[in-house]
Every structure is written in structure tokens, then in C-alpha cells.
Amino acid sequence: MRTVLDARTASGYGARMRRGIHDVLDVETALAAADTAARLRDRAAASEKFSGPAARRALTAAVNAPRFPGRIVPRTFVKKATAYLAQDGIVLFDNPNALLICAFKRDQALCGPSPDATAPNQYDCQPGCGNAVRTDTHARLLRERADSLDHKAAHAPNPVGKRLKANADRLRTIADTHGATARTAEELT
Numbered sequence: 001m002r003t004v005l006d007a008r009t010a011s012g013y014g015a016r017m018r019r020g021i022h023d024v025l026d027v028e029t030a031l032a033a034a035d036t037a038a039r040l041r042d043r044a045a046a047s048e049k050f051s052g053p054a055a056r057r058a059l060t061a062a063v064n065a066p067r068f069p070g071r072i073v074p075r076t077f078v079k080k081a082t083a084y085l086a087q088d089g090i091v092l093f094d095n096p097n098a099l100l101i102c103a104f105k106r107d108q109a110l111c112g113p114s115p116d117a118t119a120p121n122q123y124d125c126q127p128g129c130g131n132a133v134r135t136d137t138h139a140r141l142l143r144e145r146a147d148s149l150d151h152k153a154a155h156a157p158n159p160v161g162k163r164l165k166a167n168a169d170r171l172r173t174i175a176d177t178h179g180a181t182a183r184t185a186e187e188l189t
């Protein structure tokens with residue numbers, strides 16, 4: 001983990017426990033979002049293609065995302081992190097379970113975030129959401145996951161095997177959709 005809170009932040013956490021927990025979460029979330037933005041920039045630089053309704057918005061957000069270099073997080077960073085997370089629609093969340101990047105915009109989210117949420121309910125990610133973005137890497141991982149499910153299906157009794165196979169087919173369909181619709185960063189921006 002790249003975050004190392006400095007002693008001042010740690011003592012603030014102890015003195016103001018409730019706010020302190022939120023501060024720590026904000027810092028961790030902002031750093032993770034900055035990492036996700038950096039990964040998206042790297043994939044664009046590697047000529048990967050992007051698909052999904054939020055692809056253009058995510059690429060723009062990634063280019064403009066703040067850089068948070070270094071491993072020590074000063075106390076002053078808390079305000080920056082909170083302000084960054086409050087910008088609806090430009091904070092990027094990696095969702096390895098759904099194999100996508102979520103450019104979280106509250107009023108488009110299908111995962112039922114609360115009215116003042118600054119982050120998605122990633123474990124309730126829904127297909128067809130307007131905040132979803134996929135890259136070529138996601139498509140490759142979707143196919144790998146589908147192959148793994150097929151392998152399990154071949155050794156599982158029905159109806160479990162059928163369900164696994166159906167899931168594998170669903171993942172391949174998502175990967176195929178990416179392949180048919182993805183565009184380069186240059187084409188999108």
C-alpha cells in the first residue's frame with residue numbers, strides 16, 4: 001500500500017475519531033482514484049482502445065486528474081482529497097469485480113448511491129450503466145475469466161455447470177461489444 005499517513009494525521013485521527021476515519025477514507029479513496037487515472041493514461045499511451053458510455057469523460061478526467069506523488073501524505077492533503085472527491089463525474093474508480101472503470105456520476109449511477117455519495121456502490125455494479133468504461137485490458141481479462149468459468153463448468157454437475165457456462169458466455173459478449181465499439185483516445189478526445 002502506497003499510503004503512509006504521517007504522524008500528524010495519525011494523531012488527528014486519535015483526537016477526532018469520527019472525522020478522522022472519514023479523513024483517512026477520503027485520502028485513501030483519492031489516492032486510489034489518482035492511481036486509476038494514471039493507469040488509464042498509461043493504457044491510452046500504450047494505444048489501447050476504450051469503450052463504454054463514459055469513455056470520453058473518463059479520458060478527459062484522467063488527463064486532468066491531480067498527481068499525488070510521494071509516499072508520505074501530509075495533513076494538508078486531507079482537504080485536497082475531500083475537494084477532489086466532491087467533483088461529481090470526474091473521479092475514477094477501478095472496479096476489478098466488474099472489470100471496468102467507473103467514472104462516477106451520481107445521477108447516472110445504477111448501483112443506488114445515496115444522494116450525497118461521492119463514490120459508487122461498486123459491489124452492486126449494474127450492466128448498462130452510463131458511468132462504465134472498459135479498455136482492451138478489461139476485454140482481455142473478461143475473456144480470461146470466461147475461459148476459467150468454462151473450465152470449471154466442464155467439471156461441474158448441472159445446473160451449476162450450465163450457470164457457469166452462461167456466465168462465461170455473458171462475459172465474452174461484453175468483451176465482443178468492447179471489440180466492436182472501442183475507439184482510441186485520439187478518436188474520443
Ligand code: SF4
Nearest residue numbers: 102109111125126129
Ligand atoms: S453501476 Fe457500476 S459503473 Fe455504474 S456507477 Fe455503479 S459501480 Fe459505477
